[in-house]
Amino acid sequence: MPKVTIESLDDFGRGIAHLNNKVIFVENALPEEVVEIEIINDKKSFSEAKVTKYLKFSKNRVESICPYFDTCGGCNLLHLEFLNTLIFKQNKIKNLLKKHKLNYDKGLEIVKNDNPIYYRNKVSLKIENGHLGYYEENTHKLVEIKECMMAKHSINEVIKNYKLLHLENAKLTIRSNYNDEILIIIETDTKEYDIELAKLKEKIKLVGIIYNNITIYGENFFYERINGKLFKVSYNSFFQINENITSKLFALIENNIDKDSIVLDLYSGVGTLGIVASSNAKEVYSMEIIKNAVLNGITNAKLNQKTNIKFMLGDVAKLVDKVNLAFDTMIIDPPRKGLDKKTREFILKKLPTKIIYVSCNPNTLMRDLKELESIYEISDYKILDMFSYTYHVESFCVLKRK
Ligand SMILES: C[S@@+](CC[C@H](N)C(=O)[O-])C[C@H]1O[C@@H](n2cnc3c(N)ncnc32)[C@H](O)[C@@H]1O
Structure with a gap:
């Protein structure tokens, strides 16, 4: 069996090694580990492998607390000491910023999950x-x-x-x-x-x-009840899966909405972020594609005594073309595919002074930040450990017009 030394981790938490000048992605292998491997998928430019024998363990390796870790596709980092899972996330974002040549040198603060196990709702x-x-x-x-x-x-x-x-x-x-x-x-x-x-x-x-x-x-x-606010959530409406991180996300939103701003809240779900923003904002306009979520949003505004928020039902890409709103701040929290071309063009036409971009997919986030880079600078980037012990990263980004 070939023997390799793991050099680093890829974006999915797999070990990266080289064999005969070819890159190998090794499951369940950590940096500095020396392992014997079996190739399970041999492609032209890379191979995928599994470990057959550990010859040297990493000092950061821990025994997984989950008995299904070796086979289940749910979590990917349970073999890594918890603090190092956060460093993994920081490095992942640092590398992506570098790859996309995006400027941000203020440090990537991690917003920690107080309960990194038994957290998903x-x-x-x-x-x-x-x-x-x-x-x-x-x-x-x-x-x-x-x-x-x-x-x-x-x-x-x-x-x-x-x-x-x-x-x-x-x-x-x-x-x-x-x-x-x-x-x-x-x-x-x-x-x-x-x-x-x-x-x-x-x-x-x-x-x-x-x-x-x-x-x-x-x-x-x-x-749902978060930070004293009550939200009706239908069975098919989105709600963030981690209550502790959502509570911290709400605080970040509240702190970043300027007094009397006019906010456009895209991909609004049951109205959570818009309702939080409406405490400081003069007016909030929220857009969402799932009917039940919009109906929940209207109820939630009433439940939380908010009268300065309006909801629109439809596809953001189509709605932004139709409505002629004046606003200075945007909250964007799209699904994994990020913004479509129409919505990016809309932003570059409207040029709000501030954009708060919440993202569950750093790859599409970086693509969108790059498209906006000529006009917007990243003024804050925080990593939210929404999906602890997995390679997934939630990002909270504040963009300011240059
Ligand atoms: C990541 S969730 C964010 C929801 C909300 N901001 C929150 O924090 O609870 C993304 C939301 O976008 C909605 N969505 C997906 N595609 C959309 C589209 N093309 N137009 C409008 N909303 C869309 C989904 O239904 C979902 O509610």
Whole structure:
């Protein structure tokens, strides 16, 4: 078996090594480790490998606290000492800024997750032939699990009792809120259901079950409470998956909205960031594509006694063309694909003085920052550890017009 020394980590937390001048990405291998490898995927310009024997361990290696780490595709950094997972994220962003030749020299502060395990308030699992689990990374091979250490305890209670749902093949999404209440969302080809409701309700605080988009028990929404603000969230509306980091994100938004500014809040979900911004702002205009989320947003403005926020339903790329709004500040929190060309052009036409860009995908964020670079400078960049122990990075960026 070939022997290699791991030099660094790639963006997905895999070890990088070289063999015969070819780059090799090695699963479950950390910098400074010496390992014997087996090539599992040999491409023209790179290879992928797995470790067959560790000859020297890294001092930063820890034993994974999750028994499914070796096979499950959910988390990627559980073999790395926690502080080093944050350094990994810092390096990832530093390297991306450098790769895109973006200027930012103020330091990348990490906003820490106070509870880096049992934090997720939403998980999506697969049930195949009655077995429940996640898929192995980049495959459709089920890894059966009995617990997920990233999910909140309330979600794990559902996982423990999933047999009460009597599902053979389905996608099972479990959501939980600040009060550990539960929404169960089932998508399946099977029309009939046979759920042991009474027993399930003894185990969990069940708010609703949505079966193929039909509410078959209770409600199809629950309420979230963050920093004293209350939000109605429908089963198919987005909500940030980490309550602790969301609370810190709200504080960052509040601190960065100038008094009496006029804010355009794109990709607004249930109105969270716009509602937070509306405390300082004179007016807020929020845009979102999911109807339930917009309806939730309208309710949430009322629940939080906000009268200076308006919601628009539709695709941001189309809405920005139609509305003729005067605004000086933007909040942008797009899905992973980032901004489309139309929206970037809209920004460069309107030239707001400040843009707060919240992103769950640093690759598309960098692309968008590069497009805006001639007019906007990055005045603050923070890394939010929203997805602890995974390679995913949430970014909070403030751009100011030069
Ligand atoms: C990352 S979430 C942010 C939501 C909200 N800002 C929050 O913090 O809860 C992105 C949101 O964009 C919405 N979305 C996705 N594509 C969109 C589009 N083309 N136009 C408008 N909204 C869109 C999604 O439904 C989702 O609510």
